[in-house]
Amino acid sequence: MIANRQNMRDLRQWVCWRFEKRNGRLTKVPYSSLTGQKASSTDSETWVGYHEAVSAYQKQGYDGLGFVFTPEDELCGVDLDDCLDPETGEIESWALGIIEKLDSYTEISPSGSGIHVLVKAKLPEGRNRKGRFEAYDRSRYLTVTGKHLSGTPQAIQSRQEELQGVVLRVFGEKNKNGHNEASEAMERVGNGLADNE
Numbered sequence: 770m771i772a773n774r775q776n777m778r779d780l781r782q783w784v785c786w787r788f789e790k791r792n793g794r795l796t797k798v799p800y801s802s803l804t805g806q807k808a809s810s811t812d813s814e815t816w817v818g819y820h821e822a823v824s825a826y827q828k829q830g831y832d833g834l835g836f837v838f839t840p841e842d843e844l845c846g847v848d849l850d851d852c853l854d855p856e857t858g859e860i861e862s863w864a865l866g867i868i869e870k871l872d873s874y875t876e877i878s879p880s881g882s883g884i885h886v887l888v889k890a891k892l893p894e895g896r897n898r899k900g901r902f903e904a905y906d907r908s909r910y911l912t913v914t915g916k917h918l919s920g921t922p923q924a925i926q927s928r929q930e931e932l933q934g935v936v937l938r939v940f941g942e943k944n945k946n947g948h949n950e951a952s953e954a955m956e957r958v959g960n961g962l963a964d965n966e
Contacts, residue, residue: 777887777925780842783822784808784815784910785831797879799835799910802826810837810910833879835910844925845932846911847871847886848878850901855881867902867935868921871928875921879912886921888928893936902939904932 784799785808799808801815802825808815817825822834838844852864860868864884868875873888892906905911917923 777836777842777844778819780836781813781818782816782837782839782842783819784817784835784837785822785825785829785833786835786910786912787830787832797833797835797912799837800831802829802831805829808837808910811908813837813839833912833914835912837910838905838907840907843889843891845888845890845892845904845906846909847888847932847935848903848905848911849884849886850878850903851882852901853877853882853884860884864901867939868918870935871926871931873922873926873928874924875918876914877916877918879914884918885911885913887925888932889925890927890929890932893933895936896940897936899939904936 785802786797786799788795789798790796799810799815800806801808802817802821803815806815816837819834825831826834836844836846838846847867849864849867852861853859868884868886871886871888873886875884875886877883878885890906892904897904
């Protein structure tokens with residue numbers, strides 16, 4: 770059972786990453802500190818332990834660390850893009866609603882303008898990406914900064930029902946006017962990348 774960040778650090782599911790340009794855009798490419806070659810989110814042979822990843826990050830000039838989700842770890846990462854003003858600390862209402870609903874360990878992304886929420890839960894079947902919302906519980910990696918968002922729990926919480934509610938709200942539930950406000954707000958700004966990127 771994964772209950773907090775310390776347990777997450779005990780898992781051998783860590784990679785390093787560095788910024789690289791793809792199609793004229795900066796993207797975060799995962800690397801294995803074992804080989805110095807690109808890591809795969811589906812090949813555990815390219816992952817390392819937390820301390821190995823930290824050491825490589827410090828000594829080999831990577832830009833950051835990432836955690837790879839698997840079906841066995843019971844963890845899910847929710848990525849909310851371009852929702853935080855780095856200067857004022859203000860969070861857009863659509864994202865704040867998700868953060869408050871999930872009420873689990875939350876941190877600021879490497880860009881300084883995004884938010885990552887880690888929960889102990891499994892994604893319901895169906896879509897997991899729309900506009901500025903993404904969520905993954907397997908075969909993907911998420912950058913980890915350790916920049917805890919003040920006012921949120923210090924530990925990863927069990928949030929199965931809450932995650933299902935968030936996913937329903939993002940992908941399906943409409944208000945009395947027939948609009949999905951959270952979804953519409955997320956669609957206003959995209960990250961310009963295709964799903965596979």
